[in-house]
Amino acid sequence: MKKGFTLIEILVVIAIIAAVAGVLYPVFSRSKQAALETKSISNMRQIYLAIQAYRNDCEGTAYGKAEEMGLPPAPFEKWIGPAAKLNPPLRRAGLHYFYYPIPSAEDHRVPSWEDYTETHFGSTVVIADVWFDSQPAKPPYTSWVDDPDAEKYVLGITLDGSLRKKRAIGHLEMAWWDR
Numbered sequence: 001m002k003k004g005f006t007l008i009e010i011l012v013v014i015a016i017i018a019a020v021a022g023v024l025y026p027v028f029s030r031s032k033q034a035a036l037e038t039k040s041i042s043n044m045r046q047i048y049l050a051i052q053a054y055r056n057d058c059e060g061t062a063y064g065k066a067e068e069m070g071l072p073p074a075p076f077e078k079w080i081g082p083a084a085k086l087n088p089p090l091r092r093a094g095l096h097y098f099y100y101p102i103p104s105a106e107d108h109r110v111p112s113w114e115d116y117t118e119t120h121f122g123s124t125v126v127i128a129d130v131w132f133d134s135q136p137a138k139p140p141y142t143s144w145v146d147d148p149d150a151e152k153y154v155l156g157i158t159l160d161g162s163l164r165k166k167r168a169i170g171h172l173e174m175a176w177w178d179r
Contacts, residue, residue, distance in 0.1 A: 100126055126159050164177065
């Protein structure tokens with residue numbers, strides 16, 4: 001009598017392995033996404049704490065113009081140190097977090113940072129990971145961020161330090177968080 005496996009036995013084992021892999025794949029994929037989200041939240045909290053330390057040194061107002069609030073000027077990497085250079089977890093090298101406050105003289109948005117903070121107070125998003133989930137397929141990245149038809153899933157940290165998550169279509173200005 002010969003020893004070995006029959007073709008049927010091998011096919012049954014392969015089918016069982018495929019079924020188990022099919023069941024486990026979504027579980028592993030969700031846990032990987034959760035880990036990346038946790039990493040991004042941690043990175044943004046570090047940047048938020050650096051921004052708050054900068055604000056404490058400048059003794060700014062609670063809300064209003066970015067300069068009056070004591071917020072670091074954009075680009076803020078040179079003002080708050082190496083925390084600002086953390087790359088988002090799922091992104092290509094060179095993409096950084098999105099900083100909403102800009103100097104009043106350059107702020108031609110509607111509503112402006114000043115107007116938005118004076119109506120939304122602590123819920124105003126100060127920094128966001130705009131490339132968190134719905135990342136662009138290829139450059140230019142800025143056109144994807146500005147694309148009014150692209151769906152974006154974004155994580156943001158507000159002026160009061162709370163986390164905001166949002167999935168929506170549209171241009172990623174401050175009012176996007178209200179849609």
